[in-house]
Amino acid sequence: MSKIPSLVDLLQAGAHFGHQTSKWHPKMDKYIFGSRQGIHIINLEETQKSLEDALAFAKQTTARGGIVLFVGTKKQAAPIVEKAATFAGMPFVGKRWLGGTLTNFAVINQVIKKFKDLKRKQEKGELGKYTKFEQQKFNEQIIKLEDGVGGIRELGRIPEAIFILDIRKDKTALNEAKRRGVKIIALVDTNVDPREVDYPIPCNDDAVKAIDLLANAVAGACKEGHDEWEAARARLGSTLTGAHQKPIVS
Structure with missing residues (x-):
């Protein structure tokens, strides 16, 4: 113990x-x-x-x-x-x-999936095809999602x-x-x-x-x-x- x-x-x-x-x-x-x-x-x-x-x-x-x-x-x-x-x-x-x-985990789980998808694209450099303005918006979105669901990304249930x-x-x-x-x-x-x-x-x-x-x-x-x-x-x-x-x- x-x-x-x-x-x-x-x-x-x-x-x-x-x-x-x-x-x-x-x-x-x-x-x-x-x-x-x-x-x-x-x-x-x-x-x-x-x-x-x-x-x-x-x-x-x-x-x-x-x-x-x-x-x-x-x-x-x-x-x-x-x-x-x-x-x-x-x-x-x-x-x-x-x-x-x-209380509404199904919706939160969709947010987690969106966050993980954006992180994957960021890490693979797939966001580089967008304009600098669009890339900045994606980065801001990732930071915001990180604060909200970064620690529960593998929660699952x-x-x-x-x-x-x-x-x-x-x-x-x-x-x-x-x-x-x-x-x-x-x-x-x-x-x-x-x-x-x-x-x-x-x-x-x-x-x-x-x-x-x-x-x-x-x-x-x-x-x-x-x-x-x-x-x-x-x-x-x-x-x-x-x-x-x-x-x-x-």
């Missing part, structure tokens, strides 16, 4: 700092240790317990051939989510969540789970996951309702070091499960299919 960060590691990362006491959500009470100078302090022992449950679920999901989609679109989270997801071999959204990514670094910032992703019955792992700061998440991990969702620490832990669990899945496929001659595989639907 992916290593649970120690209390010292969590403290040094600033994972214990919540929001101002005036901005708290009452349902976060059981995760709060106390307050200091008007700031809520998160109980890091609760963080460890919650993380243990989340990691077990993440590993179990990917060990069955499932997909965990990593999401973090705020500025300080984007590079972290891309690095963590890439390490785990999982898809990610780090720049812009396209509405309908989960609706994921079994989603890992969100900030459920306030990525509220649309949260709502779409809930509508589609996709299990949700997420960091929950003191100003949100943890009941919206299947596997809430109480943590400062603004501190870069804390986000990085926990994203890497989740990524490690996903990779462990994914590696087990790939090993099982190799033993069975690649005939194994995802236990939870879903068709592409709108």
Whole structure:
């Protein structure tokens, strides 16, 4: 199992700092240790317990051939989510969540196909036959599509789970996951309702070091499960299919 960060590691990362006491959500009470100078302090022992449950679920999901989609679109989270997801071999959204990514995947899949086709033509130099103005427009289109679907280009189907670094910032992703019955792992700061998440991990969702620490832990669990899945496929001659595989639907 992916290593649970120690209390010292969590403290040094600033994972214990919540929001101002005036901005708290009452349902976060059981995760709060106390307050200091008007700031809520998160109980890091609760963080460890919650993380243990989340990691077990993440590993179990990917060990069955499932997909965990990593999401973090705020500025300080984007590079972290891309690095963590890439390490785990999982898809990610780090720049812009396209509405309908989960609730209208058939349409999003067409956007992905368009992006991959343009990238292929660009890499093969096939866009060189167009005027400079047209080439510029194609390049602008590719950049825009990269931000929206670059990290999910190999997604292929609706994921079994989603890992969100900030459920306030990525509220649309949260709502779409809930509508589609996709299990949700997420960091929950003191100003949100943890009941919206299947596997809430109480943590400062603004501190870069804390986000990085926990994203890497989740990524490690996903990779462990994914590696087990790939090993099982190799033993069975690649005939194994995802236990939870879903068709592409709108």
